[in-house]
Amino acid sequence: MANLTIENITKSYGNVTVIPGLSLDVGEGEFCVLVGPSGCGKSTLLRIIAGLEPISSGRILIDGADVSDAEPPERGIAMVFQSYALYPHMNVDRNMGFGLEIAHTPRPEIKERVARAAEKLKLGSYLARKPRELSGGQRQRVAIGRAITRRPKLFLLDEPLSNLDAALRVGMRVEIARLKAELASTMIYVTHDQVEAMTLADRIVVMNNGRIEQVGSPIELYENPANLFVAGFIGSPAMNFLDGQVAAVANGKAQVKLALGPEIEVGLGARVEAGARVTVGIRPEHIRLAAPGTAQTHTGKAFMVEMLGSDTFIHLREGNAQIVIRDAEARRLRMGDSVTMALPSPACHLFDGEGRRVSARP
């Protein structure tokens, strides 16, 4: 268990700067998830923490010690690779104990640690098998086991679930959550799947284009996205974004005239000018269906209705905007039906021209 401090690191490949300057603190025992779209730099950051990639400038400290130039073995880390990277010519037993073997750990201790990890991961009966004889899920558990036996200061996981099929992924997510509780290690987990991030993380780091967009707990990111990017990334289906213009500002509230038509009142947490172009964001699950004519509503035609049984997703198209409404009451709506949606002020987020959130905290 260790803490990690990243101080203003940059990473460039030749002339291309992929991480322009990033700082992050991860506390002891924290399960920190790096999430973001493909190419945002999360895997690069993980590899930098592991020592597999050098940094161009800045410092990395593990438990206060500067490891910026240290090689992976010197950092006290263990890593679970996306493709598991199991040694194909060694059986499960040796795979899991290999790191300890290299560290000249005495044999009995290796045996014991491997046995313990195998038990935790239900791999006991597979110890003699080679990786090619195992299923995807089993291999993944061996990869995790290999990391566990080393008792590392930092546990790094690089998209460990992305090579599994959907059903297996859900099951393994639960397994990882259980391990997290049992092991109480500091874990840094990379994924592009925001559901994994939301369910597993103590804190989420949302990344985009080599930068950190926001760091916070899952609920924090859900309720208080710092900008358009985070707002649109967290939550499924994604938040709806509507163009508008500030009609008036008074008493810490802004009156926003939507391109769609209705006027919405939104509480302000930051300054905004009258006349400014803004974006209103509201999550599909927060839009209410209402009777036509009520305040802050808009009436449109449903161009697609998805009925899942437990939920109904109603899609509207107005000009350039596509709006999704999640209705839990499973009304029997049909394509082409007229739909009146209410946009309650507390549920609305306001983003300025640069995408920063200016609305107040709910």
Added chain:
Amino acid sequence: MMTKSARRGLRFGKPALYLFALPATLLFVVFIAYPILWVAGQSLFTRTAEGQMVFAGFANYGAVLSDPAFWIVVRNMVIWGLITIPVQMVIGGLLAYFIERHTYRLRSFFRTMFFLPVVTSVSVISLVWVQIYAPYYGIAQEYLKLFGITMSFSPIGDPATAIYALILVNIWQWTGFSMLMYIAGIANLPSEVLDAARIDGARGFRLAYDVVVPMLAPATKSLLLLGIIGTLQTFPIVHLMTGGGPNRASEVFGTYIFKQSFVLGDTGSGATLSVIVLLVALVLSLVQIVFFGAQLSPAKRKPE
């Protein structure tokens, strides 16, 4: 935007790691690089009547290139290459194709049997073929009698036929190698492409000619490159069967150099010849690489 194309090498960077490259480099420097440099330098010297080595500039080259014997050798080498390489490829390719695609249980058997001449010692082969070619008691005579041909003397004793007789021996020995390269190439052909072609209606010759042969291009390129080098390397067969004669009718670079350097003791001209052969090899190899792309293994790997 992120580029994942940056190659991920393991960072070690310590000078001690160059030890990994040391054995191979050492061997190369001592036994390849130094000899080449030595030979290049030596070719510029010549031995005087008193046995001294004096600097002679390019005189040796002039002497060698104006010696008609040299050009006979060149002619022989060209004939050698022009015949052995394509013939070995074609026969080897045909054998590979039929063995790989049309046999099953006997595949290993055929592969092995046709490759045996390759692993048979060349000196053994040479002496056996001398016997075969022998005019009165060799079996070649026996079979040629069936065609009404009598040999008055051995094919390898006749200046007109000597080199072709040797070429036949070479083909006999090395076709198995071409076959094996093509076998590897065929094994690497993705079966989906072949299946798709067959669904498209290609069968038999069409399939072979339009689909298989082009896809075996890497193997063919390797064989061409290796064939050129191999032709220039020819020595044992010629040395043991004809010694380069009669009258240099079958002289090849290998035997020519051998005679100049070790029999006549003229290291100057031997060195010069060595350099010339080296240059020829390099030029031909580079030409082929530039025009066709380099490939050393018959599998579809990226070109060097």
Added chain:
Amino acid sequence: MTGYARARIRSLVIHAVLFAVLALWMIPQVYMLSIGLRAPAQAFDAALITWPVTFDNFITVIRDNPLARIFLNSMIVTVATVAIVVAASSLIAFACAVLRLKGSLVLYATLLTTLMVPLASLVLPLAILLKTFGWVNTYIGLILPYAALGVPFAMVVLKAFMEDSPAELFEAARVDGCNAWQIYWHVALPLVRPALVFVAIWQFIVTWNEFFLALIILTESEMKTLTIIPMQYSGLYMANPGALFAVLTLIALPLILLYVVVQRAFVRGLTAGAVKG
């Protein structure tokens, strides 16, 4: 006629043709064996096979010649060369493919030029070099040059195989705490085993059959290898083809037997590029 029957007939025809070609191809070797098995009286008969078969020639030849010693020479030189080639080439392939040392690519390309150099160009300087070292008529005088000649090809094959291995495997080893040597020994080598086998077998065949350099360097009969000794026998047994071919058969036999035994592994290594694990 059904398509199936047609296919059967086609297969039979092809097999027949292959056997016919094979029969023709095997004539020289059958001939050699046959003469070796002939009584002296029939030695000069111009026939492929004669009866009866006798082993006298073989017995004479074995009794009269130090074949065992010569076999040993070939064995020592070849095994040592193979060992050095496998070691040196795998090390440098590792350095180029996995460690990606600075300048390794240049080094690689330079070593590659060896493949384009005809041995004929090298025998003269090598002979003089070896004489300077005092290595004429020694094992090492052959082993080291052979190794130098064999490394480039092996290096190419091994580098290609190592590059085909997933990079994450090497990274995992690094994270597991391995230094470069340990990654080489525990991960890289096991991963390219089929290629190592192929390279070893190929180098064995090539080294065992090498003629030119051995001819120059080994002048004492005691030190000669199996490959160059036939020349001596052709003089010795000029009037006795039976004995000559008996000894030739014995000389050719070891490598043929070896190849028959290892050919599956050999071909497998060659075609291993096709199927990735």
